[in-house]
Amino acid sequence: MWNGTTPLLEATRLRSGYATGDVLQGISIGIAEGEIVGVLGRNGVGKSTLLRTLIGLLPARGGAITLRGQDITREAAHSRARRGIGYVPQGREIFPHMSVLDNIRMGTFVGTSRSDRAGGPDFDLIYRHFPFLRDRHAQRGGTLSGGQQEMLAIARALVNRPDILLLDEPSDGVQPNIVEAIGDAILALNAERNLTVLVVEQNIDLVQKIVGRAYVLDKGRVVRELTADEIKNTARLAEYLAI
Amino acid sequence: MDTLGLLASILYQFGTNAAFLLLAAIGLVVILGMMNIINLAHGELMMMGAYIATIVTHRGIPFPLAVLLAFLLVAMFGAALERVIIRRFYGHELGALVVTWGISLIMGQGTLLFFGPFMPSIGIPGGSFSLGAYSFATYWIVLIGVSAILIAALWWIYQNTRFGLMARATMQKAAMAEALGVNTDRVYMLTFALGSGLAGACGALLAPTVSISPLMGQQFVAPAFITVVVGGAANVLLGAIGSSLLLSAVKTPVGLLFGAFIGTVALLLTALIIIRLMPNGVSFYLQRFTERRVGA
Numbered sequence A: 001m002w003n004g005t006t007p008l009l010e011a012t013r014l015r016s017g018y019a020t021g022d023v024l025q026g027i028s029i030g031i032a033e034g035e036i037v038g039v040l041g042r043n044g045v046g047k048s049t050l051l052r053t054l055i056g057l058l059p060a061r062g063g064a065i066t067l068r069g070q071d072i073t074r075e076a077a078h079s080r081a082r083r084g085i086g087y088v089p090q091g092r093e094i095f096p097h098m099s100v101l102d103n104i105r106m107g108t109f110v111g112t113s114r115s116d117r118a119g120g121p122d123f124d125l126i127y128r129h130f131p132f133l134r135d136r137h138a139q140r141g142g143t144l145s146g147g148q149q150e151m152l153a154i155a156r157a158l159v160n161r162p163d164i165l166l167l168d169e170p171s172d173g174v175q176p177n178i179v180e181a182i183g184d185a186i187l188a189l190n191a192e193r194n195l196t197v198l199v200v201e202q203n204i205d206l207v208q209k210i211v212g213r214a215y216v217l218d219k220g221r222v223v224r225e226l227t228a229d230e231i232k233n234t235a236r237l238a239e240y241l242a243i
Numbered sequence B: 001m002d003t004l005g006l007l008a009s010i011l012y013q014f015g016t017n018a019a020f021l022l023l024a025a026i027g028l029v030v031i032l033g034m035m036n037i038i039n040l041a042h043g044e045l046m047m048m049g050a051y052i053a054t055i056v057t058h059r060g061i062p063f064p065l066a067v068l069l070a071f072l073l074v075a076m077f078g079a080a081l082e083r084v085i086i087r088r089f090y091g092h093e094l095g096a097l098v099v100t101w102g103i104s105l106i107m108g109q110g111t112l113l114f115f116g117p118f119m120p121s122i123g124i125p126g127g128s129f130s131l132g133a134y135s136f137a138t139y140w141i142v143l144i145g146v147s148a149i150l151i152a153a154l155w156w157i158y159q160n161t162r163f164g165l166m167a168r169a170t171m172q173k174a175a176m177a178e179a180l181g182v183n184t185d186r187v188y189m190l191t192f193a194l195g196s197g198l199a200g201a202c203g204a205l206l207a208p209t210v211s212i213s214p215l216m217g218q219q220f221v222a223p224a225f226i227t228v229v230v231g232g233a234a235n236v237l238l239g240a241i242g243s244s245l246l247l248s249a250v251k252t253p254v255g256l257l258f259g260a261f262i263g264t265v266a267l268l269l270t271a272l273i274i275i276r277l278m279p280n281g282v283s284f285y286l287q288r289f290t291e292r293r294v295g296a
């Protein structure tokens, strides 16, 4: 459960949506440094809308978002990214006509407005976890398989050492062995670098493998918080994923 | 000697035609290709550049400096246009088309009011020389070189600079670029300014070769759009190079044999056929070819 120290990223009574109406009906969540937190819930409950609002691609219609205690609710998405939020959207959104290397380079602006940033982009780190990216650096992003594109999108978000990673359904349309590899990479980065992650996921195996605690969403609200023990209980978890 | 002269003359005509198409199109290539805005004020931006260069050259400023000045002033004008008007029409292609048409009318009529219907043009810099029975203008040979340098520089900027990386990403997926820390608003402003400035510089470069009048921009619009459309969207710079060479390869021999008018008709027909047969433009095939070569 949420332990009450100052969260790295926090949303309070967040509301947001589209022309068709509000999707998020007042969501409050917090993620502490070094945590891997899950966001669960069935299709269409607003999981992606939550991440889009956190990164700033959708404006908040109510409530507040803070990063390290600083209010970023009204900030443009590019400013939030430059504060150190890495974002991997659902569907990956690789730049299809750019090379793999240029796609990774597009991650080098993340976190650049931090005062305490240590060093520049870490390509070696990326290649260590996803070695195929080095061999394919000249290939066009659009020609990679779904799983390779997912790894490229994660590498792009990670290359400039973000403070927090927002991951939207990394297993979606990805073959099982690559899901496994992605899970390993996230766990390793969390252990090595204390990487903080907020991950939307519906794949039970991946949730159980990486997530420490989780919020369950339904109809734009947080309806439950799951502890590590509840997540380990496969039958219960399956129930919550289908809420 | 005369076969050599003839060969040189054909090559010269070919280069001249291709350079004209490229110079007419280059600003449009940037704005249409990178922002998907059909800029109907393109011709008037070229006209503005031509006026700036003509006016300052008459005041004794060296011509190369006048071209640079045209680039800077028209780029600043473009940046202001984007800030105040164009940005309200992103995502509304028809709206952008209408509003840029309105801008072109205001610029044309405004110039007429301010400067009258004609302005004495500047003479073509540099002289001419002949090979056998054929004569060549030094300035057009310079223009062929300059257009090659301009497109190469543009290519280099888009492939190798931070701005180029951000601009390409913004063109492909603006929201994702924004979410990775790119100020896409600024990229759009700079892109529109760059496209405008290039139109202004090219207008200045072509100014000595045409008569200077408020409606002079119109003569560049059709060749510019044809060059861009034939080039296609897969890779706009590669497309502009490919299509200007291809169209010139048709226009030059036909023009030499049957006269300039039939040459232009042949160019239009070729454009129609290419658009019909290759809806993705020349660049789609050029890009596939170059990709096969890097072994992707």
Ligand SMILES: Nc1ncnc2c1ncn2[C@@H]1O[C@H](COP(=O)(O)OP(=O)(O)OP(=O)(O)O)[C@@H](O)[C@H]1O
Binding pocket: A018, A019, A020, A023, A041, A042, A043, A044, A045, A046, A047, A048, A049, A050, A090
């Ligand atoms: N661009 C949009 N315009 C209008 N409505 C949208 C848009 N995107 C999503 N929605 C709607 O908002 C609601 C929440 O969508 P969202 O994508 O956040 O769901 P999700 O929980 O991520 O679902 P999934 O598991 O399918 O990815 C859905 O009812 C969806 O139809």
Ligand SMILES: [Mg+2]
Binding pocket: A047, A048, A049, A090, A168, A169
């Ligand atoms: Mg979703």
